[in-house]
Amino acid sequence: MKRLPVVVAGTGQIQDVDIQPGTTAGDVLHQLNLQDYLLSKGPNEPFFAAAESIYDKVKDGEKIFASTKAEVGITVCA
């Protein structure tokens, strides 16, 4: 089991979650009731897909960020 502090980017609020092998990013977001959010290890790392298992991709105690979905673009360059 690994413990992760999840930082909600907008508020800075930190919520600790315990994850087990096979836990997906979607599981974490659902558990924290952050449905419209995405998880990442920071702005320089890609977002985890909802169905992606994150257990092997994070270290115990590593801070991860939850931020709302956003995209730079207009219709022609989406």
Place this chain on the structure above:
Amino acid sequence: MRVTILGSRPAPASLLQMFGRAMRGHAPAIPVERRQIPYWQERGWQLNGNIYDGNYQTPYVALPGWIEQERSGRANFFLHNPPDEIRRHSHWTCFQHRGNGWYLIHMGKEPKDVSSGIITIERLITEAYER
């Protein structure tokens, strides 16, 4: 084997301190509270009224920006003098020149908070430099 004591001298202060600590045992751990601050603040942005001032920070470059938060909560993100790496990016058409080197970044899907917007733009800048 015989040992002859030739004399004695005081131990260095650092050694005395180390042994002193060992004799006394460890002091109780002091819990350090985690700072719960929004991402924009953690990244050094300043808020004056409804305007945020700061830098979009990536491992490659830090670019000046400002953000205007409207009363509705909607935010407009500006970036100063985007470098060539961004100008060559497929999303360059989403940058609208607003004078004096400032560009408004159009969001196709708008973030719900300023911090999420900063993260999105930092990710775009990183991506532009990694291409």
